[in-house]
Amino acid sequence: KQPLKQFPGPSLARWTTLYKAYFEIVKKGGWVRQLENLHAAYGPIVRVGPNELHFSDPRAYGEIYAPGSRFHKDMALYSIFKHSNSSVFTTPDPHDAAVIRNVLSPYFSRRAIIPKIPLIKEQVTKLITILKTHTSESEDPVNLDHALPAVALDAFTSLIFSRPFDTLSAPGFDHPFIRGVPSTYINIWVKKYFPRLKTPLMLAFMRFLSLVDPVTITFADQLKLIIEDLKLALQRTSTPDESPLDEALTDGPLYPFLLHKIQSQIQKPTITAETSEQLRDLLQHNRLVAEGFNLRFAGADTVGTACTVGVRCLLSNRDVLVRLVRELDEAWPNEGDIAFEDLEKLPYLTAVIKESLRLSHGVVTPLGRVVSSGDAVIVGETIPTGTIVGISSTFVHLNAEIFPEPTKFHPDRWLKSSQKSRDQNEEHSDSSAVDVNADKYLVSFSRGPRSCFGIHLAWCELYIIFGYLFRMLELIPQTELDPNQPLQFDDFFLPTYVCDPLLVFVRERTSLVK
Numbered sequence: 001k002q003p004l005k006q007f008p009g010p011s012l013a014r015w016t017t018l019y020k021a022y023f024e025i026v027k028k029g030g031w032v033r034q035l036e037n038l039h040a041a042y043g044p045i046v047r048v049g050p051n052e053l054h055f056s057d058p059r060a061y062g063e064i065y066a067p068g069s070r071f072h073k074d075m076a077l078y079s080i081f082k083h084s085n086s087s088v089f090t091t092p093d094p095h096d097a098a099v100i101r102n103v104l105s106p107y108f109s110r111r112a113i114i115p116k117i118p119l120i121k122e123q124v125t126k127l128i129t130i131l132k133t134h135t136s137e138s139e140d141p142v143n144l145d146h147a148l149p150a151v152a153l154d155a156f157t158s159l160i161f162s163r164p165f166d167t168l169s170a171p172g173f174d175h176p177f178i179r180g181v182p183s184t185y186i187n188i189w190v191k192k193y194f195p196r197l198k199t200p201l202m203l204a205f206m207r208f209l210s211l212v213d214p215v216t217i218t219f220a221d222q223l224k225l226i227i228e229d230l231k232l233a234l235q236r237t238s239t240p241d242e243s244p245l246d247e248a249l250t251d252g253p254l255y256p257f258l259l260h261k262i263q264s265q266i267q268k269p270t271i272t273a274e275t276s277e278q279l280r281d282l283l284q285h286n287r288l289v290a291e292g293f294n295l296r297f298a299g300a301d302t303v304g305t306a307c308t309v310g311v312r313c314l315l316s317n318r319d320v321l322v323r324l325v326r327e328l329d330e331a332w333p334n335e336g337d338i339a340f341e342d343l344e345k346l347p348y349l350t351a352v353i354k355e356s357l358r359l360s361h362g363v364v365t366p367l368g369r370v371v372s373s374g375d376a377v378i379v380g381e382t383i384p385t386g387t388i389v390g391i392s393s394t395f396v397h398l399n400a401e402i403f404p405e406p407t408k409f410h411p412d413r414w415l416k417s418s419q420k421s422r423d424q425n426e427e428h429s430d431s432s433a434v435d436v437n438a439d440k441y442l443v444s445f446s447r448g449p450r451s452c453f454g455i456h457l458a459w460c461e462l463y464i465i466f467g468y469l470f471r472m473l474e475l476i477p478q479t480e481l482d483p484n485q486p487l488q489f490d491d492f493f494l495p496t497y498v499c500d501p502l503l504v505f506v507r508e509r510t511s512l513v514k
């Protein structure tokens, strides 16, 4: 029986997921590019696997990742992120995930983030000091494609673990923790397409990889740091006198907070037996480690990518850069510090960050969801239960109707978007047109019950990194960057940008822009 037979698509994809595997493995992350070709050939809904549809209409995004959606995550995709145990990110059912999200998200709320800002500033200031020192001691340019992910990783780990991973101290920021490219991590592809292939030969091959493959080795090294952190937390929380309040714990490392929070939730008389069992599961050692490990990737690499894309675009668009620097100079004219709350109020900086988030997309692989509670209607089509549905964020962010000249870095669009949307609503009542309220279509953090709960922290880090970097330093690219060159990326869940390294000379900024 072929319930999806009315949907067009390549013949091979009707029969096997190996069609998609070919682009992910052999074409090394070319699936999103292929999706563009498929939509050009077959229209707005394409059957991309025996049981899978991909959509290109941006309105599908709000319907697939809708508030209150009961759709499960597609485990064929998410099981590749399941290490020794599952985590909130790899929990398929939104109802189960909500239990864990409720425990974790207070740690990342805006209220909890504000007292941690000095830790973020400490890492960003460290980056700036290293860049200034480098400039006074060497004629060589600095590789920002390493420096920016390093500051993102150190800021995030200093916030959630008892100490940062300290990648900023590596000479030239060339640290194995930020160098590891997941695409070369062969385990990912074996797990995804051959999940049952657990022959002794394959297991021996995996063990061999853990001894020789650089990416596998760095994953193991990072796990070790996380396990040590959990051990510290367990020692701390086992001291009977230490039962601090939630508020005080949100200022400290993640694990003591998590242990305390779970234990206090379990003791609540109103809790159901099911939730209590889920919370007890969370207390297992491997489970806590998996949570920390996944957070490390969810929280650091995403911010790192938004920074590298944004800074590259700023350095290739002189007019935009000058406007940003001028705004920063006016808001922050003195040698002293600036409050995060003051950075947040700057309209052009905010627009620059939104544009950086748009062109870095968040996750580019379509976030597969399984239609799981009766048939669904998506962009007017009835989709049968059990179908995997998805739309890559790139089909929203690069849609020319919502974002004219979509590959251009154009922060002004965000300043204009609210006004434009008001005008459009007054002029047209045509419900079939995509409305131009760009904010609604900034989906880098996804939407619905599984959207990113690190959003407040991400925004806070981005304000501080962009604000400090461009107020304190002048960055001069070694070779001129072409503003008209669209950014090319490979798709390995997060985008991996395919371009020459971003090498810059750094000068300290002492005077205001004329």
Ligand code: HEM
Pocket: 088, 089, 090, 097, 101, 108, 295, 298, 299, 300, 302, 303, 306, 361, 362, 363, 367, 443, 444, 445, 446, 449, 450, 451, 452, 453, 454, 455, 457, 458
């Ligand atoms: C610019 C920065 C960030 C971007 C673009 C981003 C993007 C996303 C996206 C698109 C999702 C949905 C993934 C999916 O459905 O599978 C997500 C989920 C998630 N994000 Fe972020 N994120 C960012 C920063 C952070 C930070 C700082 C944290 C730290 C707490 C974080 C933690 C998570 C977690 C735990 C999930 C899984 C939620 C769930 O499955 O219910 N992210 N993020």
